[in-house]
Amino acid sequence: xxxxxxxxxxxxxxxxxxxxxxxxxxxxYAIVRAIQERGEDSLRIEEGTLYPxxxxxxxxxxxxxxxxxxxxxxRAKFYRLTPAGRSGLREQxxxxxxxxDAVGRVLGAPNAKRA
Amino acid sequence: MSxxxxxxxxHARSPDPRPLSEIAADIDEELASHVDASAGALADxxxxxxxxRAEALRRFGDYGRIRRECARTQMGERIVLQRIQVVxxxxxxxxxxxxxxxxxxxxxxxxxxxxxxKQVMAALIARLDAQLAADADPTPAxxxxxxxxxxxxxxxxxxxxxWDGQEMDLVSASGTWEEYFHEQDTSWRHGLKVVGKLAExxxxxxxxxxxxxxxxxxxxxxxxxMKPFVFDGGHxxxxxxxxxxxxxxxxxxxxxxxxxxxxxxxxxxxxxxGSGSAWFAENRERPVAEVLRESALLWAREMAGMAAQHEHLxxxxxxxxxxxxxxxxxxxxxxxxxDLGPILEEAGVCALGPDRFADLSPKxxxxxxxxxxxxxx
Numbered sequence: 001x002x003x004x005x006x007x008x009x010x011x012x013x014x015x016x017x018x019x020x021x022x023x024x025x026x027x028x029y030a031i032v033r034a035i036q037e038r039g040e041d042s043l044r045i046e047e048g049t050l051y052p053x054x055x056x057x058x059x060x061x062x063x064x065x066x067x068x069x070x071x072x073x074x075r076a077k078f079y080r081l082t083p084a085g086r087s088g089l090r091e092q093x094x095x096x097x098x099x100x101d102a103v104g105r106v107l108g109a110p111n112a113k114r115a
Numbered sequence: 116m117s118x119x120x121x122x123x124x125x126h127a128r129s130p131d132p133r134p135l136s137e138i139a140a141d142i143d144e145e146l147a148s149h150v151d152a153s154a155g156a157l158a159d160x161x162x163x164x165x166x167x168r169a170e171a172l173r174r175f176g177d178y179g180r181i182r183r184e185c186a187r188t189q190m191g192e193r194i195v196l197q198r199i200q201v202v203x204x205x206x207x208x209x210x211x212x213x214x215x216x217x218x219x220x221x222x223x224x225x226x227x228x229x230x231x232x233k234q235v236m237a238a239l240i241a242r243l244d245a246q247l248a249a250d251a252d253p254t255p256a257x258x259x260x261x262x263x264x265x266x267x268x269x270x271x272x273x274x275x276x277x278w279d280g281q282e283m284d285l286v287s288a289s290g291t292w293e294e295y296f297h298e299q300d301t302s303w304r305h306g307l308k309v310v311g312k313l314a315e316x317x318x319x320x321x322x323x324x325x326x327x328x329x330x331x332x333x334x335x336x337x338x339x340x341m342k343p344f345v346f347d348g349g350h351x352x353x354x355x356x357x358x359x360x361x362x363x364x365x366x367x368x369x370x371x372x373x374x375x376x377x378x379x380x381x382x383x384x385x386x387x388x389g390s391g392s393a394w395f396a397e398n399r400e401r402p403v404a405e406v407l408r409e410s411a412l413l414w415a416r417e418m419a420g421m422a423a424q425h426e427h428l429x430x431x432x433x434x435x436x437x438x439x440x441x442x443x444x445x446x447x448x449x450x451x452x453x454d455l456g457p458i459l460e461e462a463g464v465c466a467l468g469p470d471r472f473a474d475l476s477p478k479x480x481x482x483x484x485x486x487x488x489x490x491x492x
Contacts, residue, residue, distance in 0.1 A: 047176060059189070075144070
């Protein structure tokens with residue numbers, strides 16, 4: 001972690017996990033790795049906090065899970081998006097963009113819409 | 116983004132039905148799997164096993180807190196539901212307990228009421244049995260009552276008749292009549308029935324017995340007692356019975372006495388204790404027919420005198436005078452052998468035509484016309 005690391009605001013981790021899972025079923029560690037790779041390691045995640053978020057979304061019906069074998073042949077729990085989760089992702093994504101645009105307009109950032 | 120209900124551990128899906136221990140083991144395995152994978156990746160990058168595991172745990176964060184959060188998410192709902200279940204069970208037990216106690220108390224009341232009713236029924240059945248046995252007995256009822264009374268009262272002396280015709284002294288006879296009245300203290304019909312028979316006793320017996328027991332009789336009966344005496348105008352002791360009612364401390368009884376007294380006095384004896392006492396002092400011992408005749412004559416003379424003195428009758432004054440006749444019962448005069456027509460004629464009232472009362476209010480005119488109808492034979 002460096003001074004350039006960004007701490008995720010509340011709810012953002014759920015959004016990122018949902019987005020990553022659009023690529024297919026993944027276990028928790030793979031989700032974390034995917035987020036960090038896409039964020040070019042600048043998103044500071046306390047890795048364990050992903051799991052309460054995954055469990056909440058599962059209880060909400062946005063994710064489904066099942067145990068399976070990981071790429072290193074370890075037993076791992078795999079999560080996949082449900083139709084309700086895809087719908088939830090669209091809503092969350094839209095809300096995030098509106099928030100981002102609004103914050104960008106206030107800050108006067110020329111590239112706020114791409115945030 | 117949690118919803119409002121999720122704050123309380125309530126989620127869209129039904130709770131995980133597995134045992135809590137199994138769910139907890141799943142969480143442990145999942146979190147451990149992450150740390151193992153992370154440590155393995157770090158080891159692959161060149162860290163020794165111990166350092167890799169330490170770094171993996173550091174990156175994972177507060178393991179204990181995260182484990183608790185996962186458990187709360189997975190099991191919190193069940194815990195909340197279990198707590199609600201426990202609270203509801205306690206409430207239910209309390210309600211059932213209260214209902215049980217309430218029911219037991221209610222049953223105790225019902226048992227007591229039932230016992231009381233049983234006792235009443237037993238008494239009624241016993242009475243009915245006695246009545247049936249008595250009905251089967253060929254001895255006349257009147258004799259049986261006398262036989263029963265003989266246990267308490269001295270029979271055969273004094274000449275006073277008890278309520279079934281047996282002779283005894285005044286006190287004993289009065290006791291039997293009083294007992295008869297008390298059989299149904301609150302029934303005015305019963306009181307009227309008893310006194311109807313009492314009024315038929317010869318001489319002064321009825322009045323003497325009533326004088327003995329008057330104060331101990333119920334109000335319902337005292338209100339009825341005067342009727343057979345005063346409605347039968349020929350009863351020689353009507354005025355003495357009216358005196359008992361007039362002296363009664365119960366207003367409802369005295370009111371009835373005053374109402375009946377209009378026929379005998381042709382006056383309002385309610386207002387002014389003195390007037391009533393004086394009237395009774397003067398008339399109590401006199402024959403009823405004589406009192407009836409004299410009262411009517413005095414009234415008629417005064418009425419005729421007013422008509423003679425005043426060309427126009429004053430409604431207020433004459434009205435009060437006429438109102439005294441409102442409760443006069445002419446049939447009482449007939450039963451007492453007193454012809455009311457000649458009395459009114461003699462005083463000059465019958466000579467006053469209806470036109471003479473034309474100055475009066477409609478009500479007073481009606482009262483005057485009623486009096487004039489008594490002039491006709």
